[in-house]
Amino acid sequence: MKELISLLEGNTFVVSDRRGDIEPSLEYPTGLFSFDTRFLSTWILTLDGERLHALSVDEETSYETTYFLVPGEPSHYVDTQISVLRQRAINGSFEETLTVLNHTTKAVDLALRMEIGSDFADLFEIKNAQRKPAGATAQVEDSTLVLNYRRQKFHRQVRVTSSVPASVDEQGMTFHLRIEQHGEWRTTLHTKALIIGADGRDFRETLPIGMDRPVDEIRAERQQFRALAPKLTCDYLPLATAYETSVRDLGSLRYESIAFGSQLIAAGLPWFMTLFGRDSIFTALQALPFLPHLVPSTIAILAGLQGSRLDDFRDEEPGKILHELRYGELAGFEEQPHSPYYGSADSTPLFVILLDEYERWTGDQQLVRRLEVQARAALDWIDTYGNSRGTGYIYYQTRNPRSGLPNQCWKDSDDAVSFRDGRLPGFPRATCELQGYAYDAKIRGARLARTVWNDGVYARRLEREAAELKERFNRDFWVADGEYYALALDADGNQVDALSSNIGHLLWSGIVDTDRAARVAEHLLGPRMFTGWGVRTLATEQGRYNPLGYHVGTVWPFDNSIIAWGLWRYGLRDQAGQICTGLLAASRHFEGRLPEAFAGYQRDLTNYPVQYPTACSPQAWSAGAPLLLLRVMLGLQPHEDHLIIDPSVPPGLGRIEILDLPGRWGTADALGRSRLV
Numbered sequence: 139m140k141e142l143i144s145l146l147e148g149n150t151f152v153v154s155d156r157r158g159d160i161e162p163s164l165e166y167p168t169g170l171f172s173f174d175t176r177f178l179s180t181w182i183l184t185l186d187g188e189r190l191h192a193l194s195v196d197e198e199t200s201y202e203t204t205y206f207l208v209p210g211e212p213s214h215y216v217d218t219q220i221s222v223l224r225q226r227a228i229n230g231s232f233e234e235t236l237t238v239l240n241h242t243t244k245a246v247d248l249a250l251r252m253e254i255g256s257d258f259a260d261l262f263e264i265k266n267a268q269r270k271p272a273g274a275t276a277q278v279e280d281s282t283l284v285l286n287y288r289r290q291k292f293h294r295q296v297r298v299t300s301s302v303p304a305s306v307d308e309q310g311m312t313f314h315l316r317i318e319q320h321g322e323w324r325t326t327l328h329t330k331a332l333i334i335g336a337d338g339r340d341f342r343e344t345l346p347i348g349m350d351r352p353v354d355e356i357r358a359e360r361q362q363f364r365a366l367a368p369k370l371t372c373d374y375l376p377l378a379t380a381y382e383t384s385v386r387d388l389g390s391l392r393y394e395s396i397a398f399g400s401q402l403i404a405a406g407l408p409w410f411m412t413l414f415g416r417d418s419i420f421t422a423l424q425a426l427p428f429l430p431h432l433v434p435s436t437i438a439i440l441a442g443l444q445g446s447r448l449d450d451f452r453d454e455e456p457g458k459i460l461h462e463l464r465y466g467e468l469a470g471f472e473e474q475p476h477s478p479y480y481g482s483a484d485s486t487p488l489f490v491i492l493l494d495e496y497e498r499w500t501g502d503q504q505l506v507r508r509l510e511v512q513a514r515a516a517l518d519w520i521d522t523y524g525n526s527r528g529t530g531y532i533y534y535q536t537r538n539p540r541s542g543l544p545n546q547c548w549k550d551s552d553d554a555v556s557f558r559d560g561r562l563p564g565f566p567r568a569t570c571e572l573q574g575y576a577y578d579a580k581i582r583g584a585r586l587a588r589t590v591w592n593d594g595v596y597a598r599r600l601e602r603e604a605a606e607l608k609e610r611f612n613r614d615f616w617v618a619d620g621e622y623y624a625l626a627l628d629a630d631g632n633q634v635d636a637l638s639s640n641i642g643h644l645l646w647s648g649i650v651d652t653d654r655a656a657r658v659a660e661h662l663l664g665p666r667m668f669t670g671w672g673v674r675t676l677a678t679e680q681g682r683y684n685p686l687g688y689h690v691g692t693v694w695p696f697d698n699s700i701i702a703w704g705l706w707r708y709g710l711r712d713q714a715g716q717i718c719t720g721l722l723a724a725s726r727h728f729e730g731r732l733p734e735a736f737a738g739y740q741r742d743l744t745n746y747p748v749q750y751p752t753a754c755s756p757q758a759w760s761a762g763a764p765l766l767l768l769r770v771m772l773g774l775q776p777h778e779d780h781l782i783i784d785p786s787v788p789p790g791l792g793r794i795e796i797l798d799l800p801g802r803w804g805t806a807d808a809l810g811r812s813r814l815v
Contacts, residue, residue, distance in 0.1 A: 145230035145408055146756075147201040147356060147589040149173050149393035150331065153408050156192045158205040158224045158234075159183060162257060167264050170331060171222055174265065174412065174466030174486070177285075177296050177331035178257035183224065183236070184612075185209045186248055189549040190222055197806075200390035201356050216687035220246070223665050229351050232329040233337040240317040247316050250327065252327065254310040258287035258294050260466040262474055267407055270467075276308040278746050283311065292467050293334040307514060319654045341476060360497050363389040368428055368799050373792025376722045379730035380764040387731065387756035388425060388432070400437055404690040406734060406757030413478075415440060415485030416548055417494045420696060424762030426499055430800055433496050434505060440489055445480050445519075451539035453481040453546075457519030458524035459489045461543070474681040481543040483524065483534035483572055486516045487579035494582035498591065498776045501802030506590045517583050517600065520576050529612055531627065532576050547572060548697075549640070549675065552688035553682055558636045561682020563628035570623050573611050574647030580604035581648070610650045619654050621657050623650075637661060637677040639697050645704025658777045662701060663713050670741025671724040672698040672717060685748075692750055695732040696759035700768040706770045706786075715788030718767045722791075725764065732760045772796065772808045779803055785810025 145152045150172040151675040154160050160168045160181035170178035183190060190207035192792040197203055212478045223237040258274050274287045283306050285296040302325040304311040315323050333341040362747070367385045371376050392402045393411070405411065405417040422433045443703050445458035452475045453461075464476035471518050475481075490513055497506050497576050506513075536542030545554050547569040555569060556562050575719050584600035587593045617633060621640045624633035641658050646648045650658060661667060668679040674694035687693045705714035725745040737748035739770040754760075771792060773784030781803050785808040787794055798805045 143195055143197065145201060145203060145226060145228045146390050147418065148230070149404065149411055150228055150230065150232070151407055152178075152228060152232060152267045154181070155664075156195060156205075157183070157190055157207060158192075159189070160256065162813065167261075167305060169259075169706055170266075171408070172331045172409070173260045174464050174469070175294050175331075175333075176230075176261070176327065177256055177294065178254070179219065179259065180253050180256040181255040182365075183207075183222070184251045184253070185220065185222065185238075187251070191642065192581075193221075200386070201229065201362075202353055220248070227353050229356055232331065233326060234329075235324060235326045236348070236496065237322055237324045238315060238317060238735050240320060244373055244792065245316060245318045246313075250313040250315055252311050254283055254285075254298055256285045256287070256296050256750055258285075258467075260468045261409065263465075267348055267485075278306050278308065281306055283308070289467065289471070291336060292470050295334055296333040297330045297332065299328050302326070343521060351423050360386075360389050363392075366429065366431065371797075372431055373795045374722070374790070374794075376726045376730070377764070377791065377794070379766070380722060380725040380732070381768065383725075383730035384761045385429070385762045386451060386762040387760065387788045391756060391758050391761070392432075395439065400800070402439060403432060403436065405759070406754035409754060410757070412465070413439065413460075415459045416463050416482050416488060416800065419488040420700070421486060421668075421758040421762045422492055423495060423700060424696075424759065424766040426495060427766050427774055427799060427801070430496070430500050433492070434502070437489070437493060437505065438495065438799055440485075441509045443478055444512050444515060449480075450475070451475050452473035452479050453537050453542050455519065455523040456479065457486065457515035457517075459485040459497070459516060461485060461546075469541060475505070475538055479542075481538075481546050483546045483569075484548060484575055485525065486519050487532075487575040489513075489516050489574070490583050490586075491575065492580040494586055497586065499801050502777070503590050503665075506586055510586075510591050513582040513583065513586065514596075517579060520579065521603075524576070527568075529568075529631065529723065530607060531614075532572040533566035533629075534572075535567045536590075546704050547640075549638075549689035551688045553687070554629070554632060556636050556680070556682045556690075557634055558680050563626065563632075563634045565773070567625040567626050567634070570611075570615050571647070573607065573615070573643045574649040577604050577607050577611070577645040577649040580607070608649050608651075611649055612654070616654070622661050623653075623658070636680050636682075639675045639679075639701065641696075642673060642697070642701030642704050645706070645708055645710075646700050649705060652665040652708070655710065659705055659708075659710045659713045662705075663716055665740075668716070669693055671700055671720045671736070671747045674738040681798050686750065688735070688750075691738040692735040693713075693724075693738050693747070694735045696757075696761075696765040699763040699770075702770045703766060706773070711786035712788075714770050715786060718771055719769060719788045719790065725739065728755075731756055732763055733757065734760055746765065768794070770797065770809045774808060775798070781806045781808075783808045783810075787812045789813060 152170050153168045162179045169176040207222040208218045221239045225235040227233045276285050283298040287294045287788045317323050370381045402413050405414040418436050422436050439534050443460050445454040458480045460478040465479040468474040469477040493516035527533050534546040580600040581604050584597040587597040625638045626634035665739040674688045682690045694791045702714040702717040727746045734753040734757040735750045771787050775782040791812050793811050794810045797807045
């Protein structure tokens with residue numbers, strides 16, 4: 139895959155090649171995007187009819203960048219006589235300042251051209267390599283290039299203007315330049331992407347944060363966000379870099395919901411710039427000790443959109459928490475069920491887990507009281523619609539065979555759930571981690587019932603059900619001939635016996651019998667699963683293992699952070715430390731930004747982690763992973779109005795100190811040092 143450069147601010151982002159160009163393509167997700175629509179699919183700069191070549195790209199921030207370009211191929215024998223700077227910013231709109239520099243001793247005449255076009259593609263069309271019928275129009279209005287797409291009430295528009303006069307046609311803008319010796323020429327192209335309602339106004343004008351903010355205002359707001367995060371000092375540079383990058387990326391992934399006016403965390407660029415139930419909850423859990431102010435809006439919006447009816451098209455059920463919310467054309471016309479879509483079986487118990495964890499850290503009982511009805515409805519879903527087979531386990535099967543997700547666990551690709559020999563089970567399926575989440579949700583729901591809702595009877599019932607689930611689970615999911623937990627049960631209750639990273643989530647949930655935890659850890663840290671960088675999603679000898687398979691052999695930083703948390707919970711600190719050091723070492727090769735996933739090759743084979751070709755970056759729960767690893771290494775745990783600090787810093791990392799950790803205790807500092815080996 140060719141190298142792509144991204145800019146991001148709110149729900150608007152640009153993906154281009156290294157020259158800054160955007161070409162119409164369904165192979166690469168390049169373009170100017172906002173709220174699931176591609177507003178620019180062509181943005182190509184030429185000088186005297188020739189494409190330019192990049193010397194360098196400044197990527198210091200996520201919302202502005204500069205491309206340093208020259209015409210022709212640079213050579214040792216011919217000095218470049220002309221250079222071009224493309225200074226680009228996302229600030230609600232899309233601005234690009236073009237500067238042409240003449241390095242010669244005489245005046246030059248040049249023709250600078252920007253090809254401009256839009257297919258107004260829905261993000262799902264790009265992801266699934268589909269093209270919509272032609273429908274976009276282009277026209278020139280008073281030196282403004284106007285691109286339009288309308289389908290009934292769905293109306294999207296792009297308006298492009300230049301700060302200096304241009305020759306504007308329906309395919310772009312041309313500038314005829316004369317630049318004196320050692321002189322320069324400059325223009326700014328201003329592009330507005332409009333989501334137009336029936337009243338002719340841009341919907342986004344109603345957002346609290348406003349549109350077209352000055353870059354200085356964005357910069358100040360990002361600095362303020364960073365200042366809210368605890369201060370980390372440490373001896374291990376990769377940890378410091380990963381922490382700073384994670385905080386910066388979580389700040390850049392925030393966006394204003396067009397429907398609810400609340401600030402949320404998008405799941406990841408480029409495919410998932412929207413609210414996801416599962417991803418948003420896990421990101422909130424990872425970030426909670428450091429950035430608790432990110433969490434309430436996520437909980438509140440998920441509660442507000444909780445399922446209330448049976449809707450087969452959207453996989454909606456009463457009490458169910460959504461999977462994904464989209465704003466594009468296909469969702470609007472119900473060609474995709476994402477308005478919102480409820481096809482995940484894990485977001486509902488995870489919602490209860492997050493609500494409890496948030497209260498443990500912050501003491502915000504007001505929110506827990508306000509969402510009591512929604513939390514009880516989520517717990518009821520576990521025992522009713524989730525328990526569709528009547529066996530006491532969460533099973534899933536889409537109600538929408540045409541466009542619903544077949545796999546509704548976090549490994550949601552088609553081949554992610556298999557027997558060890560590679561066969562795929564039928565539906566419905568009950569993956570192991572879902573049962574762990576259900577167990578944890580009941581335990582946490584019982585605590586909230588007893589301490590906040592003042593309902594001891596309900597608390598005792600939930601605790602009894604959790605204990606029964608744990609006993610039943612340890613009987614039915616344990617693979618005796620391998621001494622690990624099966625990936626899933628099939629519709630007949632047979633074990634889907636692949637060895638997978640899902641068993642690490644069981645440790646996090648607490649459903650694993652104590653006397654089996656060490657054996658589970660041996661599998662996770664053994665050579666079949668641990669690459670040296672992290673735990674593979676699927677063990678090497680399994681039938682469907684592929685080190686470049688999305689969920690069948692790659693390493694996911696998010697997955698590994700949860701596994702490390704689970705190992706820590708069972709007192710397996712050395713094993714948790716192995717995962718921490720492996721991931722942090724891997725982060726060095728990604729400049730501190732852990733991607734969505736990377737290849738599952740053994741560390742001694744490559745000496746560096748191999749990129750997965752279509753991984754999202756930045757991605758929210760990958761950005762959250764270093765934060766959770768930091769929590770694990772310092773042993774941070776809330777207890778009533780105190781913060782417990784029980785560090786176990788892996789060898790080689792030296793000293794770790796973090797200041798001003800926020801919580802119900804006010805703020806606290808934590809310090810840990812590597813143990814001697």
